[in-house]
Structures are given as structure tokens and as C-alpha cells.
Amino acid sequence: MGNRRHVAERRRSGPAVIGAAFAAVVATAAGVGAYALAGGEEDGAGARTAAAERVRTGPLTPAEVTSAARRFLTAWQSGRIAAAAGATDAPGAAKALLTAYGKDARIEDVTLTPGTPAGAEVPFSVKGTVVWQDTREPLAYDSELTVVRRDGDGEPRVGWRPSVVHPDLRDGDRLVTGESGTPPVTALDRAGGKITTAEYPSLGTVLDGLRDKYGAEAGGTAGVELRVVRGERSTARKLSGKTLLELSEGTPGTVRTTLDPRLQAAAERQVAKKARASVVLTRASTGEILAVANSGHGFNTAFQGSLAPGSTMKVITASLLIDKGLASADEPHPCPKYAGYGGWKFQNDDKFSIKGGTFKASFARSCNTAFISQAPKLADDDLTRQAREVFGLSRNDWAIGVPSFDGAVPVQRDAPKAASLIGQGGVRMNPLNMASVAATVRSGAFHQPYLVAPSVDGRGLATAPRTLPAGTLAQLRELMGYTARYGTAAEAMASVPGDVGAKTGSAEVDGQQKPNGWFTAYRGDLAAAGVVRSGGHGGDTAGPIVAALLKAGG
Template structure:
């Protein structure tokens, strides 16, 4: 009863306001300016808006004062529980009011204190402290967030650019915060050796743990507790994002799920991606598809499993298998590699506009000659690459059952120039490190083994299969191409010193509006296959290459 009474009394109080005002230090032009968020402060009302509408819309960069005033209006109103006023201080009042109302009614968040930080341009960071109260239980909640001020369309007035992430950085637009009895019990995830997997130990695995709970929580033998959690909306579900626990008010009893992760390789993967921004890597056992490690330097989204990025020249592994099967290329036969090749109205070129005169397909693959592949587009059908990716490599069918959400690659049927671009991993082709590690594994073993994180024996699920394998002759040539590239081509520096039965392919994927390309690398050594990407990093051999090679070294 004592706890219940204290929580009830707390609910009757108004949100905390220090000394009647909330002091905030916000940076202004030429130094720091001190502002006070006073009780009763509101954004512009209807009359003010009407008057402003008669004036010419404001344009130009926002001033420091405009940023500070807009941020102050929003944060003051939100802290004081004036939801409509807080929503009016944004550029999407309807969406803002719906989510902010839910923070109180559904998330049971109260006693809110918001402390703004120093702005960086139009962005204002702020800290959040509050209490989450449910029945006779209350727990403190603290986190950091940020808002951005923009000019509102139409009148140019400064307003908070509304996104759900303003309320909490774990929220995507359309998501909600809910406190209550969790519908899904927690899980205790184990590595292949029986050690417990936690996000504290392996920061990259937070989203993986969320996915494991969503998939196995109801069948792993646990009981649900009471939690504040992110409940995903339609857009997030389409992206296969899992619900996420933010605060546990009453512990549930976790069930147990064993994974295929190797603790030593996982630790190495975490260490490697931490060296570069926006890096992701996956390592798996080629002969079985067991996922041994997955890591991302950014922990909010699992790019390694769910990314959808143009794979650049690493896709040439798949394309080469197609060209060899069709008799359009052979390792030691002459093959064109001009500076330029035009097809479908597009003019394609090689990196630094190089050419190989009188060279073989081996030389073109090892140096990653774009035009060597584009030049074969006139001899191919629009669906040839799509069929090759699906039938031989098990990609682009959206049927992998890994144990957590994944994106299984996409190789759409295209025509003309986009079809030609797809041959070099551009156009509409989209992959992630999991997909490309699987490609390397298929070359190593000769057969597609769908990657998995939880053994299918746990729940009796069926893994995806490919409808056919490459001929022995094609497979032998493909292995020779990747082996030569690892020893003497664009992958040689990264793979130096590894030795053994190894093969690799580098890639660089151009992205509109991005100064440097995404760097890709896929490789195998022994029974280990791995792939990585460093977004906006530059050439794959210099960026993703060392990450992948180190895992192959440690896993060997």
C-alpha cells in the first residue's frame, strides 16, 4: 500500500519546474545566451498566425535566436503537460499531439524534466528525466534526445521539425511508447558455447536480441513482466524492425534461446567495426550457413542483416557465374575492357578510366573492370541475372528464415541501362553483408546454404534452398577468379599473409549525393566466409577489406 500511495500522490503533482522557471543555456551568435523557459509561455496563437500570414513568408537561414525561441516553446510546453501547445510548436501538430498524448496515457510517463543543451546550428540536444508509473510500481527514466528547428512550409516560421525520434531516439515515425504487461516474455540468448549474450557485452547485438525475443519469446518458456517499450508502427514493421524494451518495471522470467554465434569471433567483429564509422560485417560457416558473428559500428540499425545497399563490384561474383555459364566469359580467354562502354543511353566507365588492352577475363575480374561486364549486356536477357541470383545463390526471394528479421537481397528484373548497371552491382540491385557473405560461402562450397542464427531444430522451421547448383566447370573458374583476386588483384593487400584456400572480391558502390562510395569486401578462407561494408568509406579493399580479413585470420 505504501508504494501505491506514493505513486498516486506523485500523479497528482504537476511536472517539476525548478523555482517556477526552467533555466536553459542555449548557444547564440558570438557566444552563449541564457534563456528562461517561463510558466505560461506558448507558441504563436491563431491571431498571431493570421497576422503573420499577411506578411511575406520568412526565408533564409535561421538565426540563433529563432532556434532558441522555437526550442524553448516546444520544451516548455511539453514539460508542463500542455500537449496542444507543444504540438503547435512543431511543423506537424497532428502527429506531434497524438504521440505526446500517448506519452502520458499509454507510456505512463510523468514528472517530466527537460534540460536543453547547447545548440549546434539548427539542432538542439536535450536531456530527459521522468518517472514511469504503472499500478503500484514506479521507476526513473533518463535519456538524451535532440530536436531540429526548421522553417515551416508556407509562412517560414521557425518550428520544431517533427519526428517521433524527438520524443525518444529509439522511435521511428509511426511507432508508439507503451507501458504495461509485455505480451512477449524476455529471452536469455546464449552463444554456441553456452555463454550469455548481452548488449552490454556485445553492443552490436541489441537489435538481434530484440529480434530473438520477438521470434522465440512466447515459445522459449519464459513469463512476461511489466515494461516501457517501443511498439512498432506500420512503416517499421515493413522494415522488419522489432519491438524494443526501454525500461523494465517488473522483471519477467526469461526463456532460453541458443544461437550459432562464436564468442571469440563476435568480440573480434565488434572490435573491428569500432575502428570505422558506419561499418558492418558478417561471418559464417560456409559449409552449414551458421552465422558466427555480426557487428555494426552504429548500433541503432542492423545494417549487416537488414541493410539494403547497392553492393557494387562484389556483385560481379554472381554476374561472373552467369557469364561463364553462358559462354560469354572464360578465365583465360581474351575479354574486352575498354575505358568506356555505352548501353541503353548510359555511358559507363572504369574507375580512373583505366582500360586493359588484350587482357583476359581473369585480369578484368581481378582489377574489377566495369566495362568488361557492361559490354556483355547486349547478349543477355533482362531476367538472366535475377534468375542466376535466385536459382544458384538463393537471393532475392524473401524466404530466408534466419531466426531474426533480415533482408534477403533484391535483384529485380530490369531493362536497358539499369539492367546493365545491375551487372556491376548498381542499378536496382540491393544487398547487405549477410547476403554477400552467403555469396562467398556458395562459391566456397558450391552449394547455397541459407544462413541462420538459430538452428532450425529449435522450432522445426524450414530453411530456404536454391533450385540448382553451378556446373563443376563454372564453379572451378569462379573459385580461380576469386583466388587470383585475393592473391594478385584488388583484394591482395587486405588478404596478404592469410594463405590457404582463400578467395575474395572488392567493391565500391556509388551513392547519389555521397562524396565517397560505399566500400565492400567479400571473401572466404577455409570453411569461413565473411563480408563487410563501410558506408561512405571509399574503396572496399582499403576499408571493408581489413575488417573482413581479420575475421578470416582469427577464424582460421
């Protein structure tokens, strides 16, 4: 089996021991490792004294975190599934998944090594052996658990979630070892070169999606693998299955993509500079996706994220206002410090105002109240219809070749309706959506983005029922061009030559100290968008990433 390879990745440094409570790992006679513990161990819920039956409250102590984690990890490692499940706050769900870990995933000889707790969170590493008939392959990965107080009595327990067993698992997902059913694929870039995660680390989810979509028809044969098999909830979220370990290789088929190897490499370098960054670069006139990258290398936020786009949404809103004669680039337009609608009071960043300014000035400086002030003149469904009918968004009909989210612009009323005009409220987008918005402005019509050409499988691409009137389109390009050269996007776009347009955005998120930073722009026939979550202002965070790709595209 000289060609076996591991797909699992280590994501943390070597584990440490949790305090003095965890001693060295020793092996039992049955070959399954067990912790040598200091003191006794509670088996499952265990017997409680009268004092322990009192409801515990307040923050968890380090001793409680250590004890609860030790109880769970020791029981799981020694194969006492009922006891491990009883050490969680959801014994039924935990028992089912931990049982399947041995029965369906066929993982044996499990050794769990805890790391240093961070508050209530305890990282741990997992080593085991995957067994299929006469084949035995080692498996290693890192995971994490969180200790919580159980409802009812406040006892410390491991907060159950499937990702405790493996970080790629979501509710309803399973780990399964066997003949994969879906043959592997070799993905090619537009020049015919092989795409690998070794060269492009953030393309793992894209490769998984390509296999799910094209594996059965690309001409390959299946191998034996340990895979994440998605359940109903994950399937509804368009999450692809994932190979964690190959025990015997299948024969891959081939699928050609639209990715440009030089620009993809540039995108990988750019997102690596920022935590939680995502970017997409497209060809405006065709919709071809030339590059996509995420700094997290996990969930594909660039294609599947569902985030408030902040002021980048003002591109769509501006087109609506101009269409309806409620704004014109060079005409006076109000930008007060505050604007109220639906019982909410809205303000501008740093509470600025523009006196005697034009709509172009308000757009370039990203004045919220210039848009909120027009809410009373708009029907509840106006923004939704503009997004769907002109920009091809929020219709759930894109077919790019891998799972993607097409954006959401729901019909809203009162204060949420006003918030939607500035990319908050119920509006949700990702960099793919916002790159498409910039591309629609640049090319003059919506072209559905795609990663795999429709000629590969004969699928149809989504279309938009109408285009912007010539006058609206000219003004929208004027607004974005002015913003790129003299507005909030000017610093990021300063070194990008040619015919350019841009819009910045910052989106507030509940419970998040800094807003998500957004940026969408075009240069010539290239259009791009990016987001840096918790990054702050889009011009400072996502802007340099997008600008660098537009410049690299030459």
C-alpha cells in the same frame, strides 16, 4: 524492486544550454519542470503580425533555430501538448504521439535540457519518471530535433518525426508501459555462454529479434516494461520491438544461437575501428552465422541493410557470364575506358583500361566496362534469375531466426539493367547476403544462413533450385582466388593464409561524398562480408575488417 534495471542508453555527452535564450530549468508547483524564458512565448501557432505573415525564405538563422526549439521544448515539458504540437510542422501527428507519451507510456515529471545547436539540429536530453501502479522508475535518454521552415509561410517550426519523442521510434510506432505480453529470453552462444549487450554492444537488435520470435515459446514469463511497440510500417520493415526500461522483471526463457563467442568478440573489436561499419562471418558449408557486428549499435545493417553492393555483385554477374559462354577466366575480354548502354556512359575507376587482358584480369582489377559491355547479350531477367536460382537471393524466404533482408535483384532494362551488373541500379544487399554469396562459391551450393538452428522451432530453411556447373564454379573460385592474391583485395588479404578468395566493391550513393566500401571473401570453410558506409574503396575499409575475422577463425 532490487533487480530493476535500465535498458535505455545515453548516446551523447552532457547537455549544454542553447545560447542565452534558455535559462535554468525550474520546477513548477505541479512538479513538472519548465524553462524560465527570456521574453514572451508563442503558444501553438499564436497570433501573427502583418509583417510575420509574409513568407520567410532563406537559411534559418541561429535565433530562429533557438526560438523554435525553445517554444517546442518548453511547451512539451510543461505539459501543454497542444502548444508543443503547434510548434511543429505537423500538429496533428505530434499531438497524438505526445499525448500517448503520458497516457500510454505513463511518463511523468518530464525535464528537457537542450544542448548546443549544430545548424538547424538541436540535441536535447530527457529525464522523466515511468509510473506503473505503485512503481516509479526514473528514465533518461537523449534525442534530437531539427528546425525547418513550414510550408506556406516559411515560419520556423520543429520538423516533426516520431524520433523526436524517442530516437527508436519510427512512423506508426508507440511507447507503451505495461505487462509486456512477450516474455524475455536469455540468448546463449554456441558454447552455452550468455549473450549480453554489456559484452557484445552491437547485439541489441539481435536480442530484440530473438525475443520477438521466441519469447512466447521459450518458457519464460512476462514482466512490466516500457517498450517500443512497432506499427505497420516498422513491422513491414521487419523491425523488432524494443525494451527501454524494466519496472518488474519477467522470467526469461533460453534460446541457443550459432554465434561463436571468440569470433563475436573479434567482430565487435573490428567494427569499433570504423564508423558505420558492419560485418558478418558464416560457416560456408552449413550457413551457421558465427559473428555479426555493427559499429552503430542501432539499426542492424549487417542483417537488414538494403544497400547497393557495388562491385562485390560482380561475383554473381561473373557466374552468369561464364554460364552463358560470354566470358572465361583465361580468355581475352574487353576492358575499355568507357562503355555505353541504354543512354548512359559508364567508366572505370580513374578511367583505367586494360588492353589485351583476360576476364580474370578484369575481375581482379574490378573493371566495370568488362561487365557493362556484355549487357546487350543478356536478357532483362538473366541476372535476377541467376541471383534467385543459384545464390538464393531476392526471394524473400530466408528464416534465419531474427528479422533479415534477403537482398533484391529486380528485373530491369536499359541503363539500370547495365548498372545492376556492377551492383548499382536497383540491386540491394547487406553483409549477410554477400557473405552468403562468398559461401556459395566456396561450398559449391547455397546454404541459407541462420542464427538459430532450425531444429529449435522446426522451421524450414530456404533452398536454391540449382547449383553452378562444375566448370563455372572452378572458374569463379579461380577469379576470386586471383583477386585475393594479386588484385584489388590483395593488400587486405596478404596476411590471411590458406585457400582464399575475395572481391572488393565501392558503391556510389546519391548525395554522399564517398562511396560505401564493400568486401566479401572466404578462407577454408569460413565466409564473410562487410561494408563501411561512406568509407571509400572496399579494399581499404571493409577489407581489413573481413580479413581479420577470417584470420581469427583459424
